[in-house]
Amino acid sequence: MKTRNVLDLTDLTHDELMAVIRLADDIRKKPADYAEVCRGRILATLFYEPSTRTQMSFQTAMLRLGGTIIGFANPQNSSVAKGESLKDTITVVGGYTDIIAIRHPLEGTAAAAAMYSPVPVVNAGDGGHLHPTQTLTDVVTLHNEMGRLDNLTIGLCGDLKNGRTVHSLIKTMSTFKGNRFILISTPELTIPQYIKDIINASECTYKEIPSLADAMPQLDVLYMTRIQRERFSSIEEYNRQHGVFILDKEKLRTAKKNMKILHPLPRVDEIDVEVDYDDRAKYFEQTVYGMYGRMALIMKLLEKGDKKYPARIMPSHPFGCKNPKCITSTEKYLPGIFREAGGDMLICKYCDGRRLI
Numbered sequence: 001m002k003t004r005n006v007l008d009l010t011d012l013t014h015d016e017l018m019a020v021i022r023l024a025d026d027i028r029k030k031p032a033d034y035a036e037v038c039r040g041r042i043l044a045t046l047f048y049e050p051s052t053r054t055q056m057s058f059q060t061a062m063l064r065l066g067g068t069i070i071g072f073a074n075p076q077n078s079s080v081a082k083g084e085s086l087k088d089t090i091t092v093v094g095g096y097t098d099i100i101a102i103r104h105p106l107e108g109t110a111a112a113a114a115m116y117s118p119v120p121v122v123n124a125g126d127g128g129h130l131h132p133t134q135t136l137t138d139v140v141t142l143h144n145e146m147g148r149l150d151n152l153t154i155g156l157c158g159d160l161k162n163g164r165t166v167h168s169l170i171k172t173m174s175t176f177k178g179n180r181f182i183l184i185s186t187p188e189l190t191i192p193q194y195i196k197d198i199i200n201a202s203e204c205t206y207k208e209i210p211s212l213a214d215a216m217p218q219l220d221v222l223y224m225t226r227i228q229r230e231r232f233s234s235i236e237e238y239n240r241q242h243g244v245f246i247l248d249k250e251k252l253r254t255a256k257k258n259m260k261i262l263h264p265l266p267r268v269d270e271i272d273v274e275v276d277y278d279d280r281a282k283y284f285e286q287t288v289y290g291m292y293g294r295m296a297l298i299m300k301l302l303e304k305g306d307k308k309y310p311a312r313i314m315p316s317h318p319f320g321c322k323n324p325k326c327i328t329s330t331e332k333y334l335p336g337i338f339r340e341a342g343g344d345m346l347i348c349k350y351c352d353g354r355r356l357i
């Protein structure tokens, strides 16, 4: 695979993505054929933020390929607690291991890590920004459960503003033809503008609506999400949003018989437990598909096997990003890198935040 780092799933070309999806299916059907392919290779999981599925799924993926794992789930037990920079941690861990999966509360952290890592970096979630391997989980699930990734009407419901899984999923599904996104949220939690711009530039369409019940009959896929409490500035603000969208048996009455219900998990209360027993609920199967997806991705990223310390990247502009949730707000040595978005608008390479020149 040409792609070295996976900051978002759209870093893979269409052919690379389809090859990973096919490989995931093959591993699922013949796991014994792959039980030794990563013998002697080491995965680091650097989790600066809580996780159950993503971390364990990465770890079991590597172990099932015959490799081993190191890492931390609580950065307070590492030199981060002594004030070590991201750059130094990544340089050192990259020297020990063959691949790094990193999760961090600040947006753009994986992009920053990739600038210093001699081994592939996979974004396991950077703040409210992106979460590409959850999207891989989602597309492996849809490929198997729907039989296609195009011409789908996909309802995404909940915290579309802070839900990184939603952002990555829309970016990837916009690369397939004819998908229609029905974006169901309160006015406070709508999707960021840069994601709308991506849909507008694609062969897909979107509609924003406030009612899950109104959307239900049209949907091929319903992607429910949790309101992301940890991204709110106050508990009062969270309480105003929480509990607005709840999927229960009654709401499913108008849904298509073969609609699939996905959720990245963890669930709080946005899906009633009784829905778990409906054949359309696929969120627990989804977690298993995700492990096979991560096995396939790790295999493909380790094909090359060389270590290469990246060349120093110079700033593209003399100033910094204005997003207080961007990794550049705390790791001050990071060069300001922007791409031009027309007019006086610049977009931060790390977090996709916008600023004027």
Ligand code: NCD
Pocket (backbone or CB within 6 Å): 053, 054, 125, 131, 134, 164, 165, 225, 226, 228, 264, 265, 266
């Ligand atoms: C998601 C995440 O961490 O963004 N969980 C996951 O990785 N499966 C979704 C969430 O936390 O709501």
